[in-house]
Amino acid sequence: MKKETAATRRKRLLYKPVSVFDALGEHDEESIETISEAYRDLLDSGKTVRECVENARAMAEQWGFKPFERGVKLNPGDKVYTADNCKNIVLAVIGSAPLSDGARIMAAHVDTPGLDLKPNPLYEDSGLAMLKTHYYGGIKKYQWLAMPLELRGVVFLKNGGHVDIHVGADPYDPVLTITDLLPHLSAEQNKKTISEGFSAENLNVLIGLRPYADVAAGDEDRVKLAVMSWLNEKYGIVEEDLRTAELSLVPASNARDVGFDRAMLGAYGQDDRVCAFAGLHAILRAENPVHTAVCVLADKEEIGSEGISGIQSGHFDAFMEELCDMQQVKLRHCYAKSFCFSGDVCNAYDPNFADAHDKRNNARLGYGVSVVKYTGSRGKSGASDASAETFSRTRGLLEGAGVVWQTGELGRVDLGGGGTMACFIARRNIEVIDVGISLLSMHAPFEVVAKADLFMLCKAFSALFAD
Ligand code: MN
Ligand code: MN
Numbered sequence: 513m514k515k516e517t518a519a520t521r522r523k524r525l526l527y528k529p530v531s532v533f534d535a536l537g538e539h540d541e542e543s544i545e546t547i548s549e550a551y552r553d554l555l556d557s558g559k560t561v562r563e564c565v566e567n568a569r570a571m572a573e574q575w576g577f578k579p580f581e582r583g584v585k586l587n588p589g590d591k592v593y594t595a596d597n598c599k600n601i602v603l604a605v606i607g608s609a610p611l612s613d614g615a616r617i618m619a620a621h622v623d624t625p626g627l628d629l630k631p632n633p634l635y636e637d638s639g640l641a642m643l644k645t646h647y648y649g650g651i652k653k654y655q656w657l658a659m660p661l662e663l664r665g666v667v668f669l670k671n672g673g674h675v676d677i678h679v680g681a682d683p684y685d686p687v688l689t690i691t692d693l694l695p696h697l698s699a700e701q702n703k704k705t706i707s708e709g710f711s712a713e714n715l716n717v718l719i720g721l722r723p724y725a726d727v728a729a730g731d732e733d734r735v736k737l738a739v740m741s742w743l744n745e746k747y748g749i750v751e752e753d754l755r756t757a758e759l760s761l762v763p764a765s766n767a768r769d770v771g772f773d774r775a776m777l778g779a780y781g782q783d784d785r786v787c788a789f790a791g792l793h794a795i796l797r798a799e800n801p802v803h804t805a806v807c808v809l810a811d812k813e814e815i816g817s818e819g820i821s822g823i824q825s826g827h828f829d830a831f832m833e834e835l836c837d838m839q840q841v842k843l844r845h846c847y848a849k850s851f852c853f854s855g856d857v858c859n860a861y862d863p864n865f866a867d868a869h870d871k872r873n874n875a876r877l878g879y880g881v882s883v884v885k886y887t888g889s890r891g892k893s894g895a896s897d898a899s900a901e902t903f904s905r906t907r908g909l910l911e912g913a914g915v916v917w918q919t920g921e922l923g924r925v926d927l928g929g930g931g932t933m934a935c936f937i938a939r940r941n942i943e944v945i946d947v948g949i950s951l952l953s954m955h956a957p958f959e960v961v962a963k964a965d966l967f968m969l970c971k972a973f974s975a976l977f978a979d
Pocket of ligand 1: 621783784813856857
């Protein structure tokens with residue numbers, strides 16, 4: 513018998529991560545560009561949770577999904593969705609197998625860390641009109657200073673009606689900004705830690721300078737009055753309506769190709785809209801699945817998945833129960849047989865911050881889908897920690913579909929940590945594992961992903977729905 517060479521043995525026995533670029537098929541580059549373009553458009557038009565949910569709803573309608581209605585019988589292949597509270601959406605394609613055989617679920621979140629307005633945001637100080645903010649989720653505050661910002665959201669009026677606010681996206685629109693201290697006067701700030709140097713109560717947005725024309729010099733709040741007059745003319749709102757509003761500041765820049773080779777994509781909110789997009793991409797194309805395919809895009813993950821639109825709420829269960837009731841299946845029996853990809857991002861290894869990672873266990877940009885067995889902090893605390901069985905099942909599914917994948921872990925042990933929605937899905941007795949992609953500059957106003965990874969992620973979620 514011929515002796516195996518060391519090279520062959522190395523290939524057979526030792527694991528080496530595979531770059532997606534070494535595994536692409538003939539037409540894959542075209543698919544990568546088509547997918548990236550659609551993703552870029554969706555990122556630019558959906559910078560708030562409401563916009564993301566509305567975009568998903570509109571796309572679902574285009575692809576033949578109907579709003580779920582109790583009492584309307586559903587047959588295999590039928591496509592339905594529910595988006596009752598404007599801030600999350602669940603889409604389903606009914607399978608040929610009964611729900612007692614379980615569903616295939618993909619869950620992602622469409623909220624993203626950033627800045628919201630306080631209920632009483634508007635004030636004038638030293639001749640400048642300003643807005644007070646309250647940050648949402650884990651941000652590094654300094655990243656939000658001295659950059660152009662848009663204001664997006666909804667304001668409810670006294671009569672219960674509402675108006676959408678959208679300032680800064682059009683190139684002819686004005687933008688807003690939070691000022692930073694000049695380096696010439698930063699001697700004291702430089703001595704502070706980063707968290708001490710940038711305080712949340714100083715994240716106030718500059719929105720106006722010109723005083724209201726008919727107010728005498730020296731009178732108070734004449735710039736504020738001018739700003740409020742502008743808002744009133746444009747949107748019909750008065751100051752007290754701002755209390756019943758949900759308004760967010762978002763980066764005014766749009767998604768862009770990154771790198772001379774355009775292999776990456778940079779944009780705000782890719783945690784976790786990259787998974788939301790891929791999940792949507794997969795479910796819109798899910799035709800006649802065996803198991804009922806379900807895609808849930810939830811809110812509030814960045815602040816603990818609480819609230820009626822978070823994955824901890826009964827909204828998801830209520831919808832699933834409706835589907836089960838139709839087939840006289842108990843929800844708990846459906847859940848016990850279901851399988852879920854919790855679609856969320858993990859950090860990509862960043863050579864600029866090498867010591868924050870474990871090079872051997874952190875995911876790398878361009879190396880495909882990231883499967884994360886556990887997240888959490890201080891010894892996996894708070895993690896769902898998927899079993900080896902679940903991981904093995906996932907491996908089989910991904911490799912069967914030709915998906916390039918790697919493992920991920922959230923940085924160096926004991927440096928910090930974080931969580932995903934997986935633990936809240938597991939709580940329902942649904943088998944679940946985190947499947948997403950890695951990104952650079954997570955939670956920054958400009959996060960970077962590899963387009964090739966996104967392509968693989970779409971394939972991964974399609975493989976789940978084809979299972
Ligand atoms: Mn996330
Ligand atoms: Mn996050």
